[in-house]
Structure formats: C-alpha cells, structure tokens
Amino acid sequence: MIPLSHYLLVSAILFTIGAVGVLIRRNAILIFMCIELMLNAVNLSFIALAAYQNLVDGQVFVFFVITVAAAEVAVGLAILVYLFYQRLTTDVDDINSLKG
C-alpha cells in the first residue's frame, strides 16, 4: 500500500506551489486561486492522516475548511469586484495604500 509519507509529500509540494504562486502572481484573482490551492493541500494532509488512523474526524475538518473557503471566496471576490470598480485594476502592485 501507499506510504502515508507519500501523501504528505504530495500535500507539501502542492502547498509550496500555492505559496510560491501567491508570491509571484500580481493578479489578485490568481492570488486567490493560489490560496485555494494551499487550502486544498492542507485538506489532503488532513484526510490522509485521518484515514491512516481509521478516523473520520479528518473528513469533518475538511468539510469545515471547504465551507470556510467557499465563504471566503464569496466575500473575497466581492471585495475584488468592488476594488476593480474603484481602481480599475486587480493588480496588487498597483494597490499600496498600506504604505506608511
């Protein structure tokens, strides 16, 4: 059977790709998608670790994560649309109002 560590390794690779994606992409929508990718990678870890201990709790957690992710996307995309109407861009490098 497949070793647990291999599942975790896949999860780690996907998570890293998502993180790097957040850093290198400038489009807010794509950054969002990368965040979803990272969440997904974590979900994979949850399920793998739970399955290899004959537990169902991991799936319940993933259920919650998916729910939260859905809510996040709904609100996040609404903000994004709003931002676009204000600035006419979704490039996060054009948005630096946080600068002190």
Place this chain on the structure above:
Amino acid sequence: MIELIPLVLYLPALGAIINAFAGRKSVSRIVGPAVVGLAFLIALVVLAGLLALPPDQRSRDVLMWTWMPGRGLDIQIAARVDPLSLLMTLVVTGVGFLIHVYSTGYMADDERYARFFFYLNLFITAMLALVLGNNYLMMFLGWEGVGLCSYLLIGFWFYKPEAANAAKKAFVVNRIGDFAFTIGVLWLFAIFGTSDYNVIFGKAHEVFKPGDTTITWITLLLFIGATGKSAQLPLFVWLPDAMEGPTPVSALIHAATMVTAGVYMVVRSHALFELAPLTMSVVASVGALTALFAATIALVHTDLKRVLAYSTISQLGYMFMAAGVGAWPAAMFHLTTHAFFKALMFLGAGSVMHGLHGETNIFKMGGLRKFMPVTAATFVFGWLAISGIPPLAGFFSKDEILAQTFNAGYPALWALGTLTAALTAFYISRITILAFFGRQRFGRDVHPHESPPSMTAPLAALAFLSLVGGMALGLPLGEGSLINQFLAPVFTESHVPVEAATGNADLLTSISVAMGVLGIGVAWVLYVARWIPASFVSRVFKPFYILFSRKYFVDEIYHALVVVPAVWTAEFLFKAVDHAMIDGVAIGGAVEVMTLWSRALRWTQSGYVRSYAFLTLLGAVAMVLFFLFRL
C-alpha cells in the same frame, strides 16, 4: 466667655470670603473693617472672661476641630487663650481695625478695592491663626499664611516692576527663614511626636538638659525663622523694599503685626529658648546689632517710608534684645507700644503721600503742618513716643528693655541699645522736622490737603494710644507694672535667673531719656537752628555717610554672593542641563534614534501585499526550521 475665641478667628475668615466673592466696593468698605472690629470686641469679651479667672488658671485650650483624626496624627485645631496670645490678638485686631478703617479712605480710588480687603482680612485670619494656635503646626500655617498675604500685598500694585520685585524678594528671603523654621518645628515633632505646646513645653525640661546641643540647634533654627519674618540681620533686606506696597499694608503688616510674629514666636517658645543659653545670647546680640545697624541706615535715608522701615527693623531689634536677655514681658510690651506708634507714623506717612500725590522724599516736603494739621499733630505723638520721651508709650517699653538688659548682665548690649536710642531720636526728629516743619520745599503746583476723616480718625486713635499706652500698661515702673502682672502667668515657669538689679534704675532711666533728648537736640541744631549745615556733617563723616546711605552694601553683597551665583547656576542648568542634556541628548537623542530605526525599517513597509506575504512566509519557514532543528 473664653469659648467665644473661635469667633475671633472665624470672623475675619468670613470677611475674607465675602470680600473675595462679593467684589463690590460698597460691600467691602463695610464688611472689611467690621469683621475685624467685631473680632476685637469679642477679644475684649474673652479678655474679661480670662481676667475673671485666678491668675494661675489663665491658660485655656479651646478645641475647634480635629484635623485628620484617627491616623496617629491627630492635629488639633485648637486655640490657646492665655495673656500672651490674647495681648497679641488685641493688638492685631485693634490696630488692624484702625488700619482697615484708614484703608477705606486711602484705597478709595483703587479699582481693586475688594481684593485689597480680601487680602487684608485674609492676613488678619492668618495672623490670628499664628497667634492663637496651641501647636506649632497652626503657628506654621499662620506663619506661611501671613507670608503669602505679605507677598500679595507688597505686590498689590504689581504693574509697577519695583512692587513686583519687592514682593518676590520678600517671599524668597522669607523662604530662607521659613525653611529653617520648618526644620526646627519638624525636629521638635520628631522628638516629641506632637507639635502641641502643652506637651513640648511641659516635657522640654525632662527631655533636654540646659545647654544641650539638640535644643540649641532647634532654637537656633527657630530663631533663623524669626530673623526672616521679623527682618533681623542677616535676613532684613526684604523689609525696606516691602514699602512698595500700599502704605496701610506697611503699617499693618510691615510694622505692627506680621514682622512681630518672630518676636511672638520666640516669646511663645520661651520654655525652649531658656534651655539654650547660647541661643539666648545669639538672639540678644543679633537684636542689639540689628537695632544699631538699621538705625544708622535710617540716619541718612531720604525716603519717608524707608526711614520708617529701617526704624521698624531697629525697633524689632530691641524686642529681640529683650527676648534674648529673658525679659519676655518687656519684649511684648515694646511690641505693643511699637505697634501703636509705628502704625501711627506709617499711617501719617501715608496721609502725607495721600496729600502730596505719592511723594515720599522728605526733602520735597516741609511745612506740611499748615496744610495737614491733624496728620502733623498725630505724627508728633509718634515722634515723641519712639524717641522715648516720657510719658509717651515708647519711653516705658524702651526703658524697660534697656534696664532689664543692663540688669541681666549685658552692659555692652545696653550701651548699643542706648546709642541706638539716641540715633532713633535723631532720625525720627529729622524726618518729622523736614516733613512737617520749616519752609515748603515742594513745587508751587502741589497743593497738599488734609486727608478725609476715615484716615485722620485712626490717626487720632493711634496718637491717643501712643500717648497713654505706655502709662496704662507700664505703670508702676518695674516688676509691678500692669503688663508684667498680666503676662506673669505665662512666664511662671521662667527659668532665667533674675539677678538683683545692679544698676540704679533712676540713673538708667535718666540716661535713656537724655539720649532721646540728645537725639532730638542734634536734629534741632542741624535742621531747625541750622548752626551747622547738614551737608557739612555728611562731608565730615563721608565714609560713614556713604556706608549708611548705601545700606552697608548689603544688597550688593547679597547680589554678588547669592543672586549672581544663583543666576549662574540657573544659566548653567538651563544651557547645559536643560538645553543640551535634556532637550539635546535625551529628547533629541530619542527622536534621532527613533528616526534612524524608522528609516532602517521603513522599507519593510512598502505597502505591497506581496511583500508582506513574502515576509510572513519567511517568518513561517524560519519558525518551522527553528522547531525542526532546535527542539
């Protein structure tokens, strides 16, 4: 009837409150004098009550309230009613009342009339607290209170720079004395655990042996406080400048009452001072030297009020001399008569200034008796009284002091005092003759006029007191006099050995009278007969003249020794410490450090989301690595 004594204290306080908040001239001119007059009447009632008691029971403490009870520091705000405090109370309220009445005329045109009476009433309140308290804490409260009122009243016309500076000077110089006084009182508190007179004076003989170092230091500290408040050497410099204040203030505070607080304090603490013979000698010597010192300065000054100010310092010196030789009743006697005739002369001077539009130079007066007969006539009583001409008030008290000084075994001090008596008679005659007699030396456009009755009536009353005050209190001469008998219960435990009179009392009296006559005679020769021109005398004694007229250069010496170093220190602190260190290094340095740090860290706050995300991830990776390989 003695229980009425709190009213004496409350009435002026009430008056002060009314004057502070009513602020109307019509209110103040009634309330201001009325409360003090009522207090005087009540004090008379209390006196009657006290005299009804047998002499050995004439000391009562009347509790008013307890301050901060239950913390081991129960401070009783209580009044001590005994002949000593009551005598002072009568002087303060009696003379104070007359001066209040006088002020209604003198200050009539001042737009801050109500405030003036607020200060005056407040002063009376503080002075009565000082006098009536039965513990050193109340005395201290009153002590500081009268100091504050003195400051406020000297600087009443604060828009004049001289007045503002004089007020400041008075306050600062007094503070030096007050500092010593505070230490003395706290030292007593540390030893006895209370500041109550009964406890301290009652136990003093058990706690200290005569001549103990501790009691000597304590009494010296108390006496330094007295030199500040009563303008003795070396802290007298503020009193002449205090003449910048309104003249009724000079009469009330800087002649009759406040400056005598030091004398009163020493007399009140006689049980302590008697345990410190060294301090007693210091007190007597300082008193005698101050008397002579101030009298010599008064010889040559031309400002009417300043001559009177130096005269006050000189007369206070007499009182301390008496206190120093243990002649407590004599000191209080002179305090009382001095209050009469010096208040009279100050008010007379004020009347002259009133008539001459503020002129105080005696060489710009002359012949005023024709224009202001009442002022001139009453001033003559003051002149004769202070010169020690019998049977006026000053004769009795001054003679008593000189005789007791001689009898106590201080012939040198007696000689100083006698010489001072001659000088006193001379300078007072000088100003009297120059101001009221002879030809007119003021300009033709000046039209002197007599003051209103509100001012001349108090003059007449004080002239009457100067005339009969001595006879009433000082007869029969010697131990049996009324004032001695009245005050005797206070000093029953007096431990100064009273030696048998060694001098011939009649001879001593004759000498002091002769000195007075001599002084007046010299003044007559110089200023009336003009056998010798005064300018010739001043040329012959030129070094002395310069020394006296420059006030022994004391102000210059103090300026060089105290003011200049103080200014240097302040400049140093301002420039080196405040400017360079605090502003420059501490505050500026903090700003600089913050700026550098901010500059160094500013680029981390680019405002770009991706940069924050990068740093967040960097931190996360660093933490993962840390936990992996360190733990």
Place this chain on the structure above:
Amino acid sequence: MPDLSNLPYEQAIFYLVSALAVGCALAMILSKNAVHAALFMVANFGLVAVLYLLLRASFIATIQVIVYAGAIMVLFLFVIMMLNVQEADPRSSRGPQDRLFTLGSLAPLLGLGLLGALAYVALGVKQPAATSGGLVFANIQDVGALLFTRYLYPFEITSLLLLVAMIGAVVLAKRR
C-alpha cells in the same frame, strides 16, 4: 459493502494522479492567461479528489468536485471574465515594487526552503499501525453522524459564517 481495502493498480494510480496534480498546479501558477490558470486549477482539484477517493473519503471527494470544481471555480471564471483583466508575464518584473521581497527569483528560493522543511517532516512520519490491513472506507453516514454529534456546535457556527459571508458579499456588491 464491498471490501475496498485493496484497489487494483492503486499505487500506479496514486503516482500518476499525483504527478498530474503537481503538474497542473505548476501550470496554474505559471500560465499567462487567467482563464487557463483557472482551468488548470479545476483539473488540479479534480485530481486531488481522486486522491481523496484513494483515501476512501468518498463524501469529501464528492463535495470537492461539487463545491470547488463546480461552485467556486465557476465563480472564479465568472469574475475573471467579467473583469477581463490580463496580466503581463508573471516572471517579468516591473516597477519599483518588485525590488524587494517580491522578486520572482527570491520567491522560488523561499519555496524551496519551505518544501525542504515540509518534505523533511512528511518523510519522517511513520506508518501508523492501525491501517496495516488496508484503509477503511468511510461513507457519508459516518461523516454525518460525527458532524451532528461531536461537531454539532462548529457545524452550526459554520452555518452562521456562511450567512455572514452571504450578507457581506451582497453588501459589497451593492455599494457603488
């Protein structure tokens, strides 16, 4: 219930699907076109759903496809098309903002460090003894039972969260 503890070609399927998932993820973050990126993401999510199935988590695999590949991706695609934004080549840097900490060259380095750390942990995990006989199939019934017993309060709170998100999205969208 059939015995699903052993599936045919399980290992081959796992490695193939994993490789495809990683490839899709890489393609997603590197693609110039946002729509392409979104489509690569859908593919990635579908492949991860297969991995869930291999872990016998059929319910999660199902909602992974329905919620992510269905609802969320449609939403993403909708926004992308509505805003119609195109990004320049993600690897080209432009402007001063790319000088520090956002450099395309630094980010992969950091990613390598992260990957190293995570791989070190992942490979260090021992195989649990509980599943030596193969993985057990957990159906929707098991998930539902747990969800409505032990995790009832988090479940209810999640419903509240969804409500808040819904209202928030409406408010944001309405404001002009």
